[in-house]
Structure formats: structure tokens, C-alpha cells
Amino acid sequence: xxxxxxxxxxxxxxxxxxxxxxxxxxxxxxxxxxxxxxxxxxxxxxxxxxxxxxxxxxxxxxxxxxxxxxxxxxxxxxxxxxxxxxxxxxxxxxxxxxxxxxxxxxxxxxxxxxxxxxxxxxxxxxxxxxxxxxxxxxxxxxxxxxxxxxxxxxxxxxxxxxxxxxxxxxxxxxxxxxxxxxxxxxxxxxxxxxxxxxxxxxxxxxxxxxxxxxxxxxxxxxxxxxxxxxxxxxxxxxxxxxxxxxxxxxxxxxxxxxxxxxxxxxxxxxxxxxxxxxxxxxxxxxxxxxxxxxxxxxxxxxxxxxxxxxxxxxxxxxxxxxxxxxxxxxxxxxxxxxxxxxxxxxxxxxxxxxxxxxxxxxxxxxxxxxxxxxxxxxxxxxxxxxxxxxxxxxxxxxxxxxxxxxxxxxxxxxxxxxxxxxxxxxxxxxxxxxxxxxxxxxxxxxxxxxxxxxxxxxxxxxxxxxx
Amino acid sequence: xxxxxxxxxxxxxxxxxxxxxxxxxxxxxxxxxxxxxxxxxxxxxxxxxxxxxxxxxxxxxxxxxxxxxxxxxxxxxxxxxxxxxxxxxxxxxxxxxxxxxxxxxxxxxxxxxxxxxxxxxxxxxxxxxxxxxxxxxxxxxxxxxxxxxxxxxxxxxxxxxxxxxxxxxxxxxxxxxxxxxxxxxxxxxxxxxxxxxxxxxxxxxxxxxxxxxxxxxxxxxxxxxxxxxxxxxxxxxxxxxxxxxxxxxxxxxxxxxxxxxxxxxxxxxxxxxxxxxxxxxxxxxxxxxxxxxxxxxxxxxxxxxxxxxxxxxxxxxxxxxxxxxxxxxxxxxxxxxxxxxxxxxxxxxxxxxxxxxxxxxxxxxxx
Numbered sequence: 001x002x003x004x005x006x007x008x009x010x011x012x013x014x015x016x017x018x019x020x021x022x023x024x025x026x027x028x029x030x031x032x033x034x035x036x037x038x039x040x041x042x043x044x045x046x047x048x049x050x051x052x053x054x055x056x057x058x059x060x061x062x063x064x065x066x067x068x069x070x071x072x073x074x075x076x077x078x079x080x081x082x083x084x085x086x087x088x089x090x091x092x093x094x095x096x097x098x099x100x101x102x103x104x105x106x107x108x109x110x111x112x113x114x115x116x117x118x119x120x121x122x123x124x125x126x127x128x129x130x131x132x133x134x135x136x137x138x139x140x141x142x143x144x145x146x147x148x149x150x151x152x153x154x155x156x157x158x159x160x161x162x163x164x165x166x167x168x169x170x171x172x173x174x175x176x177x178x179x180x181x182x183x184x185x186x187x188x189x190x191x192x193x194x195x196x197x198x199x200x201x202x203x204x205x206x207x208x209x210x211x212x213x214x215x216x217x218x219x220x221x222x223x224x225x226x227x228x229x230x231x232x233x234x235x236x237x238x239x240x241x242x243x244x245x246x247x248x249x250x251x252x253x254x255x256x257x258x259x260x261x262x263x264x265x266x267x268x269x270x271x272x273x274x275x276x277x278x279x280x281x282x283x284x285x286x287x288x289x290x291x292x293x294x295x296x297x298x299x300x301x302x303x304x305x306x307x308x309x310x311x312x313x314x315x316x317x318x319x320x321x322x323x324x325x326x327x328x329x330x331x332x333x334x335x336x337x338x339x340x341x342x343x344x345x346x347x348x349x350x351x352x353x354x355x356x357x358x359x360x361x362x363x364x365x366x367x368x369x370x371x372x373x374x375x376x377x378x379x380x381x382x383x384x385x386x387x388x389x390x391x392x393x394x395x396x397x398x399x400x401x402x403x404x405x406x407x408x409x410x411x412x413x414x415x416x417x418x419x420x421x422x423x424x425x426x427x428x429x430x431x432x433x434x435x436x437x438x439x440x441x442x443x444x445x446x447x448x449x450x451x452x453x454x455x456x457x458x459x460x461x462x463x464x465x466x467x
Numbered sequence: 468x469x470x471x472x473x474x475x476x477x478x479x480x481x482x483x484x485x486x487x488x489x490x491x492x493x494x495x496x497x498x499x500x501x502x503x504x505x506x507x508x509x510x511x512x513x514x515x516x517x518x519x520x521x522x523x524x525x526x527x528x529x530x531x532x533x534x535x536x537x538x539x540x541x542x543x544x545x546x547x548x549x550x551x552x553x554x555x556x557x558x559x560x561x562x563x564x565x566x567x568x569x570x571x572x573x574x575x576x577x578x579x580x581x582x583x584x585x586x587x588x589x590x591x592x593x594x595x596x597x598x599x600x601x602x603x604x605x606x607x608x609x610x611x612x613x614x615x616x617x618x619x620x621x622x623x624x625x626x627x628x629x630x631x632x633x634x635x636x637x638x639x640x641x642x643x644x645x646x647x648x649x650x651x652x653x654x655x656x657x658x659x660x661x662x663x664x665x666x667x668x669x670x671x672x673x674x675x676x677x678x679x680x681x682x683x684x685x686x687x688x689x690x691x692x693x694x695x696x697x698x699x700x701x702x703x704x705x706x707x708x709x710x711x712x713x714x715x716x717x718x719x720x721x722x723x724x725x726x727x728x729x730x731x732x733x734x735x736x737x738x739x740x741x742x743x744x745x746x747x748x749x750x751x752x753x754x755x756x757x758x759x760x761x762x763x764x765x766x767x768x769x770x771x772x773x774x775x776x777x778x779x780x781x782x783x784x785x786x787x788x789x790x791x792x793x794x795x796x797x798x799x800x801x802x803x804x805x806x807x808x809x810x811x812x813x814x815x816x817x818x819x820x821x822x823x824x825x826x827x828x829x830x831x832x833x834x
Contacts, residue, residue, distance in 0.1 A: 001525075005529060006529075006532050006533055006536060007528065007529055007532050009485060010485055010488045010489050010492060010532075010536075011489055011492075011532070013485060014482075014485045014486045014489045015489075017482075017485075018486075042525050043522070043525060044522070045519060045520045045521070045522055045525075046520060046521075181471065181474045181475055181478055182470075182471070182474050184474070184478045185473070185474035185475075185477040185478045186474075188477055188478060188481040189477060192481075200549070200554075204554065204556075216575075394620065395574075395575075395620060398557065398618065398619070398620050401557060401618065402556045402557040402558065403556065404555075405554055405555035405556075406554050406556070409554070436470065436472075436473040437473075439473055439476075439477060440473065440476040440477045440480045443477060443480070443481070444480045444481075444484060447481070447484055448484075448542070448545060449545055449546070449549050449553075451488075451536070451542045451545070452542040452543060452544070452545035452546030452547075452548075452549065453546050453549065454533070455533055455536055455539055455542050455543060455546070456542070456543045456546045456547075456560070456703070457546070
């Protein structure tokens, strides 16, 4: 079930809200668990069993780790947990990719397993891993209540497309959280903002992307429009989903951490990754990079660690070479920044850093979005005018005029300009009163407009569902 | 308004909207048709455990919920408003509106399709029409008269006619592009207006050497209102509907229409179909594979074979003065090979292929 669907907003959510707020606190997690299982089952019936097995594994391993924590064999349950979780992920996400590459390297023909990727497996597997590792490290208390643990893993706001909520973030809230009108209203606000980002902006830019994909006569300008458009689309799509997840969590009394912080205002790639998909970056930092020694073990080991983390980050996004190259591309950029560019970027005007970051981020998303390297090279050649195509044509100008305003709104909205403006208006008493009156009106108007877009639109995929 | 009052207002309005629409959707009966979109709406899917487990049931439910959402047409209008006026997009689902005239962007020219159409005409000519007085005409869409001037994309009309002309050697081409104007079309529909195409009927009769003129007759105009054309619902913005006129005179009133499929005879116009899904069905009852209109008043024994799409339905009555029989063939609904079972091609016949550009650009539908 998609957050941006009529079935979710106008059937699932009201029923869950009603049940959740009617039952006493001790049953609230149970309501969330049952709702989340239905939410997952609705979109992925068969693999619901796989998710339950993963949950049971995480729960039992957590107990085992806790009971063995003082023994000399304390690592065994942890290793067992990691092997089990990663094993499931490897089989369901990477088995066919592995077979494909073995066939290619050795020139043999092992039949593909044709495994269908279970929705959200990367997200919930990483959450379970964070739990067992944190219990092992003593950073988290073991959860003895199975329903509470299952509610944490399956919590529908973040189940299928993140953000990756660590157990430690919601540990206290699982057993003791408060509900207030303020939290509910903030959650509603955040949910509708995220929904608008997804439905009004990302889907519209997705339409433009489809038009670009189906073009017969492309132009240099359209290659650039396509690159900028996809860059904004993926940001609005994924950050919109994260906003909805954070908002829904807040409605139910959970406070998830932020997943995006205006990544396109970054002045370097390392800053970009501190602002983009924060929950994934910090997960790899805390569970892979730092345990490997981080940057404290000398330059060569640091380079090894960086490549390992970015190889895994790429691979996490999908079982395809373009994702691995995409990850390694960032690894190379970060190493170049560390040794060559950081000093230079500090001396140059900030605009230079912005342009540098946006350009390389745009290229990264071309790698991300194309099916293979040849396609990617053709795309970049198209942007650079190396292909034998005109600069522009009537079709390009038409779509630029038609989607130009959406692109401008998207570009402005990806900066803190709107938030800053609202903050400044709030400093003034009259301004605050105006915003307080207009907020419910704007939110309801957006909600109604979104119904129209959902009813009359066919383009509504979530890009991050495939991970 | 203080923050806590605002929070209550936000929370309450959200709850009212989501619970309100849930209740309305549950309580309101399902609709069978969407007249705006001219299609049957999806009804509640049948349950089966197989469909439940393979995910088909949830997919079907999603489509059903979208189709049956309360005030669907109003919300489609809201979306169109958002696209045009909030996001300043030039079209919504390829539909655009200029001065109240709605048009669907036909882009871009499908040269293979046009060539296929030309080959289809040649095939029919060689199979049935050899030596007959045959011609073809292309009906431009409204885009020809208003798209480019307003910055919209259109097909390359010159290339379209060039492909047709260079690939159809045995029939004469009759140019209509310069004889029509945007005012000859309905604002909310794809079609031309019957009361405005008498000049086109004259032109075509003249091209076939027929000494009669449609404009020599006096017609009574019958008004039907409001006419919500096929683009009216697609535009979703509730523009001003059109007025439909249909023309009658003694000849048309006396003419008898025979439908080969149902073996039923009837009249040229069926005004009661104006209230149906497609009001344009008033003309010759709309889409029919094969019909003949008999004009007993005309004694010249001449027959016109009109290979046509829906545009042909409104112009055919205007040809009646010049022919004792007009047979209309819609190749979207009958195969070329079956025609000889119904039509005696050994008779003296004029032959006109009359198609609008959308058919030529999507000609795979011609059988």
C-alpha cells in the first residue's frame, strides 16, 4: 500500500487512527502491529511470512545475545543474527545478480532463480541488524515483549521505504510515549507536506522523465532538463516519503530522526552525504565504517574503508552494476575531496562549491537512473553536446515551457528559502497569526488537490520501493 | 489564533476530511458509467484466494477505489485547475483549452501509420474499385488551425499529405485544409459542425462531377443543447457546452437508413441518442460498420461509397441530393475482405475515402 494512495489516506488511515486512539495504551502497539501487518500484506501477501520470520529471528537473537553477553561466546549469537539477516537479504535481493555475474565470468549457464524482491526488505533487515548489534554493544536494552519488537520492525510509517529507524531511537517510545494535539497537528502538517511533495512535484517531474524517455528526437537541452528533473524528482519522491513517515510517526507519538536536510544546498559531496538519506549514511558509518577503523588507521586503510562503505551503499540500493558504480563514484569523489579539493573549495566562493556539488550529484543520478553503463555514457555525451543532436527543438521548448514552473518550484523548495521565510514571518506577531489561520486552510486545500491528482493520474510509483 | 487553537484546527480539519470521505465513499452507491470520461467505471472486484495471495486483488481494489471515489469529476476538475493555473502547465493529459476551444494534442506524426493507411486505401482500390471515380480527403483536426499559433505541438501536416499523395497513385486527392476553419468545429468535441460543412459537401460533390449542390437546398436547423462533446469530460473544467444543430429537409426526412449488422431500417437522425454517452450518435446512430442511406427522391441511380470515420456521419446526409444511395463503410468495425459479401462493386459508384488526421496517424485500427 502506498502512502500516496486513496486506499491508504481515505480507508486505512482513518480506521487505524480510530482503533489506535480508542484502545488503552497497553493495546496501542498491538493495534499498530496488526495494522502494519495488514499494510504490508495488502501489497506483498506472500512475503509477509518472510518478514515475520525475520522479525522472529531478530527477536530471538536479541534474547540470545542478551543472555550470552557476559560469556566468552557472546559473539556467536551476534554472528548468527548477522548471517541470518544478511543471508536472507543476499538470497532475496542478490542471488540472481550473483548468478548472472558468475555466468558471465566463467562462461557457464546456471539458471536464474527468478526471485522477486520483497518490498522493503533492505529497510527492515537493516533495522533488525541495528537492534541486535546495539543489544550486543550494550547500547540498547533487549526487548522481551515480542509484540513491541514486532511493532518496531513493522511500524507501517517506515516499513517499506524508510527512513531506517534504529531501535535506540524509539526504544523508550515503544513502551512509554505521549500523545498530544500538538504532535498530532505537527504530524498531519508533515504528512500533507510530504504527500504534496510526492504527488504534486515528484509525480509531475516523473511525467516529464517519461516524456524524455520516449523522445525520438532528443536535444542537448532536453538531456539537461532530464538530468535536473530526475535529480529533483528523486529528492521530492524520497524526502516526501520520509516526511510522510516522520509525520505519521509523530501522529502516533513516535519521534523519528530526520532523513534529509536540504542536500542540494551542499558545497561539497561529503556535505551532500551528510544531508542526503541521513539514516542510511549514519547506519553504514556506525555499523561498518567505524568498526573497520574509520579514518584513524592511516590513509590506505581509510581509502579501503571508504571504498568498502560506498561499495556496500551502492549495492544496498540494488542488485545491479550501475548502483555499485554509483556508490564507488561517490567513494572516489570523497577521496578526491579529502586529498585535493577540500582546501580549494574553502578558498573559492560558495557558488563554486554549490555548482561543483550539483553537477556531480546530477551525474550520479544519471548513473543511478540508467540501466547500464553504455546508456549512461550516451546520456552524459548528450548533455555535453558530443552526440550529433541539435541544441533544442520545438518539442524541447514546449515541454520546458509546460514543466518550467514546476521545475522552478521544485528547485526553490529544495532550499531552506521557504522554511526561512516562514520562520521570519512568525517572528512578527501579525505574521504568526496569519500563518496560524492559513495553515489549516492550506493543508486541507492541498489534501483536496491531491485527491484530484491521485484520481486522474496514473504515474505514482515510489522510486525507493525497489530497495 | 494561538498555536494550540491552530493545532486543534489542523487536527480536526484533517480528521473531518479523511473520515468524511471514507464515510461518503462507503455510503454512496457505485456508479456504472463516467459520462465525463465516456467509459464504464470499474465495479467492485470479485474475491478469490488466488487473487488475494498473488496481489491481484489489491491492485483491482486500488483501481476500483479510484474509479468510484465520490465527486470524481469534481476532483478531476480540481486536478486540471492545478495543472493549468497553479503549475502553469500547458496541457493536462494532452488536453489544452484556448478561448474555450478544447483540443487534444496529436503529436507526433507517425509516418509508418500514415503509410499503412495509404496502403490500406490502395489495397481496397485494387481489390474492389479499379476504374471507379475514386478520391480521398483528409479532415484536419482543430490543432491545424490553432496549435502552432499558441505554442502547442502538432503533427507535420505537410508531411502527412505528402506521404498520402505520393503513395496513392490511382485516386485523386481533395484538399479540405484550406476550406475549413476553426469555427467549423465544435468547441468541446473533436467533430465538425454539420451546419458549417455544407460548403465541404458542395466541394466534394463537385470533385466527383456531381451536378447537385448541397447548398442549393434549404434546411431546417434543429437545435440540441447542451452538447457536451468528447473533450468536455476530458478537459474536466466544465467549459461552456456547445449547441448542436442537425439539418433536415424533405429529402433527408424521407431517406431510409439500412444497418447491415442489425438488418434494421431507420431514419437519418436519432435525436433521442443526444442524451446518451456520445451525443454525436444523433447522426446516423453513431458508430456502425456498414449502413446504406436510400434516397428514393433521387432518380439518378448513382451510389456513393463513403469509407469514413465518425466525421462521415454528419456529412453523409448532405450528399443525399446527389445520390440515390450513400453507403457508409467504417473499416474500424468491418474487415476489408468482408465487404464483397455486402456491397455489389460491379455497380456504377463514386468512392470517397474521408478520414480525419487522428485515424491516419493511428491507422492500425483500420481492418
